[in-house]
Amino acid sequence: xxxxxxGNKLVACPYIVWSAIFIIVPLVIMAxxxxxxxxxxxxxxxxxxxxxxxxxxxxxIVYAVISTVITLLLAYPMAYFMTKLKISSQKMIMMIVMLPxxxxxxxxxxxxxxxxxxxxxxxxVLGKLGIGPLKLINTPGAVILGMVYDFIPYMILxxxxxxxxxxxxxxxxxxxxxxxxxxxxKRVIFPxxxxxxxxxxxxxxxxxxSTFYISQxxxxxxxxxxxxxxxxxxxxxxxxxxxxSAISLILMVLIMLSLFVMNRFTNDESGGVVx
Amino acid sequence: xxxxxxxxxxxxxxFLYAPxxxxxxxxxxxxxxxxxxxxxxxxxxxxxxxxxxxxxxxKHTLxxxVLSAVISTVLGTAAAxxxxxxxxxxANKLIMATTNIPMMNADIVTGIxxxxxxxxxxxxxxxxxxxxxxxxLIAHITFNLPYVILSVLPxxxxxxxxxxxxxxxxxxxxxxxxFKVILPSISTGIATGMIMAFTLSLDDFVxxxxxxxxxxxxxxxxxxxxxxxxxxxTYALSTLIFIVIFLLLIFxxxxxxxxxxxxxxxxx
Numbered sequence: 107x108x109x110x111x112x113g114n115k116l117v118a119c120p121y122i123v124w125s126a127i128f129i130i131v132p133l134v135i136m137a138x139x140x141x142x143x144x145x146x147x148x149x150x151x152x153x154x155x156x157x158x159x160x161x162x163x164x165x166x167i168v169y170a171v172i173s174t175v176i177t178l179l180l181a182y183p184m185a186y187f188m189t190k191l192k193i194s195s196q197k198m199i200m201m202i203v204m205l206p207x208x209x210x211x212x213x214x215x216x217x218x219x220x221x222x223x224x225x226x227x228x229x230x231v232l233g234k235l236g237i238g239p240l241k242l243i244n245t246p247g248a249v250i251l252g253m254v255y256d257f258i259p260y261m262i263l264x265x266x267x268x269x270x271x272x273x274x275x276x277x278x279x280x281x282x283x284x285x286x287x288x289x290x291x292k293r294v295i296f297p298x299x300x301x302x303x304x305x306x307x308x309x310x311x312x313x314x315x316s317t318f319y320i321s322q323x324x325x326x327x328x329x330x331x332x333x334x335x336x337x338x339x340x341x342x343x344x345x346x347x348x349x350x351s352a353i354s355l356i357l358m359v360l361i362m363l364s365l366f367v368m369n370r371f372t373n374d375e376s377g378g379v380v381x
Numbered sequence: 382x383x384x385x386x387x388x389x390x391x392x393x394x395x396f397l398y399a400p401x402x403x404x405x406x407x408x409x410x411x412x413x414x415x416x417x418x419x420x421x422x423x424x425x426x427x428x429x430x431x432x433x434x435x436x437x438x439x440k441h442t443l444x445x446x447v448l449s450a451v452i453s454t455v456l457g458t459a460a461a462x463x464x465x466x467x468x469x470x471x472a473n474k475l476i477m478a479t480t481n482i483p484m485m486n487a488d489i490v491t492g493i494x495x496x497x498x499x500x501x502x503x504x505x506x507x508x509x510x511x512x513x514x515x516x517x518l519i520a521h522i523t524f525n526l527p528y529v530i531l532s533v534l535p536x537x538x539x540x541x542x543x544x545x546x547x548x549x550x551x552x553x554x555x556x557x558x559x560f561k562v563i564l565p566s567i568s569t570g571i572a573t574g575m576i577m578a579f580t581l582s583l584d585d586f587v588x589x590x591x592x593x594x595x596x597x598x599x600x601x602x603x604x605x606x607x608x609x610x611x612x613x614x615t616y617a618l619s620t621l622i623f624i625v626i627f628l629l630l631i632f633x634x635x636x637x638x639x640x641x642x643x644x645x646x647x648x649x
Contacts, residue, residue, distance in 0.1 A: 114463070114555070115463045115464075115466040116463065116465060117459040117460070117462050117463040117466075118459065118460045118462070118463020118464050118466075118467065118476070119463065120456055120459065121457065121458070121460030121463070121526065121530075122460075122476065123454050123461065124456065124522075124523070125476075125479050125480065125523075125526070126479075126520060127498075128498070128520075128522075129479055129482050129483060129496065129523065130479065130489075131498055132494035132495050133482075133494050133498060135494065135497045135498050135501055136490075136493070136494040136497055139497055142436070143619055146562050151385045180393065181388055183386075184389065184390060184393045185470065187387075187389055187390050187411065190386060191390075197634075198649035199390065199394070201395075201630055201634060202394060202619055203394075203397065204630075205626065205627065205630060206397055206398070208550075208580055208583075208584060208626045208630075209401070209584075209619065209622065209623055209626065210389065210584060210586065210599075210600050210603060210619065210622070211584075211586070212586055212600060212603050212604055212607060213404065213603060213615065213616075213619040213622075214400055214401070216607050216615065217400035217401065217403050217404040219415070220400075220403050220404075220407060220415045220416050221399065221400065221403055223416055225416055225417070226416045227403065227416060255396070255397075255400070258393075258396075258397070259397075262393075270569040274618070291419075308485075312485070312486075312487055313487070313488070314486065315487070315489030316489045316490070319586075319604070329586055333487075336488070336493060340493060340496075340591065344500070347497065347500075350493060351430040351493075351497065354489070354490045354493050354494065357487060357489070358486060358487070358490045359484070361486060361487055361490075362485070362486075365485055378426060
C-alpha cells in the first residue's frame with residue numbers, strides 16, 4: 107500500500123458512480139433535450155429561437171451585476187469594521203449576520219412586500235408626513251433591493267473571514283513605513299482581502315442572475331428574468347422541456363464563463379469557494 | 382471614526398433585520414392584513430397547529446433533511462478518504478471538477494437537469510409519476526455531497542499518515558485502524574459537513590421545486606402560500622422557524638464556547 111494513503115481508493119467508488127449519474131448525466135440529458143424537438147429528432151431550432159429571450163438574458167445580467175456591485179460596496183466596509191471590534195463582539199455579529207441565511211429566502215423576500223407595498227409601511231409613514239404614495243413595489247429597484255437583501259450575508263461572510271486572518275503586524279509595518287490610510291488600504295488590505303471578494307462576488311452573482319422568485323414577488327411579473335423564463339416553460343408542461351433546456355444550457359454556459367473569468371483574477375491556490 | 386463604524390454596522394444589521402421584525406410583528410395581527418395592524422392575537426399560530434398540510438410538509442422536510450444529511454455524510458466521507466488515496470493527478474482533477482459543479486452552478490440549472498433525468502428514466506421504465514420522495518431525496522444528497530467532501534478533505538490532509546501506519550504495525554486491520562485512528566481525527570470535519578448538509582437541505586427551495594412532485598416540503602408550501610393572497614399565517618410559520626433557528630444557534634454557541642474554554646484550560 108502507498109505510504110501516504112490511509113485508505114483504499116475503492117471507497118470513493120460509490121461517490122464516483124453517484125456523481126456520474128446525478129451530476130454528469132443530467133447535464134448530458136439537458137444538452138440532448140436542448141438539441142432535439144419534442145419527438146426526439148435532432149434540431150437546432152431551440153437554440154436558434156433563443157434570440158427571442160435576448161431581453162430576459164440582458165436584464166438578468168444587468169440586474170445581477172448592479173446588485174452584486176451594491177452588495178460589495180455595502181458588505182466590504184461592514185466586514186472591515188467588524189474586524190476592528192473585540193473578538194467576542196465579532197463572533198456575536200457573525201452569528202447575527204448568519205441567522206437570516208438560515209431563514210427561508212422566500213419569506214425574507216416576501217416580508218419586503220409589507221414594507222414596500224402601495225399601502226405598506228413606508229408609504230403609510232410618508233402619507234402621515236403628507237408625501238403622496240410612492241411607487242416602490244413592482245419596480246426594478248425593488249427587485250435589485252431584494253437581491254441585495256437576500257444575498258448580502260454571502261458577501262459579508264467570505265470577506266470577513268479573509269480579513270480577520272490578515273496579520274496585524276503587516277498593518278503596523280505599513281504604518282511604520284509611512285503609508286497613509288489610503289495607501290495602506292490599496293497596498294495591503296485590499297490585495298489580501300481579494301480572495302474573499304472574489305468568492306463573495308460569485309456567491310452573490312450566481313443566485314442573482316438565476317433567481318425567479320425575487321422578480322416575481324417584488325417585480326410584479328413585469329420583469330421576466332431568465333430564471334422566470336425557465337420556470338414559465340417548466341410549468342407549461344413536457345412539450346416545452348426542449349426550450350427550457352436550451353435556455354438552462356445557455357444560462358449554465360454563461361455562469362461557467364463568468365466564474366472562469368473571475369478565477370483568472372485570483373491567484374488563490376486553494377481553489378473552490380470560501381464558505 | 383469608531384462611533385461611525387459602529388453606526389455603519391448597526392445600520393447594516395437594521396437592514397438585515399427590518400423585514401424579519403415586520404414579519405414577527407404582523408404574525409400577531411388579528412386581521413388578515415400584513416401592513417395594517419388591527420390588534421394582537423394568536424389566531425394565526427393556532428390555525429397553523431391545525432393545518433394538516435403544513436404539518437405534513439414539516440414532516441417531509443425533516444425526513445428529507447435527516448436522511449440526506451446522513452447518507453451524504455457517509456458517502457462523502459468515504460469519497461474524501463478514497464480521493465486522498467487516488468494518486469493520478471488527472472483523475473483527481475476530474476473528480477474535484479465534477480464535485481464543484483453543483484456548488485458553482487445555479488440551483489435552477491441543477492434542479493431542472495435532475496428533473497430531466499428523473500422524467501427521462503421514469504418514461505423509460507413506464508412510471509406514471511416520476512417525481513416524488515425518492516427523487517427529492519436523491520437531489521438533496523447530490524447537492525449536499527460536495528459540501529461534505531470539501532469539509533472532510535482538509536481534515537484528512539492535516540492528519541498524520543504515520544498514525545495510520547503505526548496502528549497497522551501494532552496489529553490493527555486497515556478497517557479497524559481507520560475507525561480507531563483516522564475517524565477521530567477527522568470527526569470535526571465530518572460534523573461540520575453533516576450540519577451544513579442538514580441546514581442546506583432544510584432550507585432548499587429551488588432544487589426541491591423541480592424534483593419533489595407531490596412530496597412537498599415546507600419551502601414548497603411557503604411558495605404556494607405566497608403565490609396566493611398574502612396572509613399572516615405565512616409570517617406566523619416563519620416566526621416559529623426563526624425562533625427555532627435562533628434557539629439552535631444560541632445552543633450551538635454555548636456548546637462550542639464551552640468546548641473552547643475546556644480546551645483552553647487543558648492547555649495550561
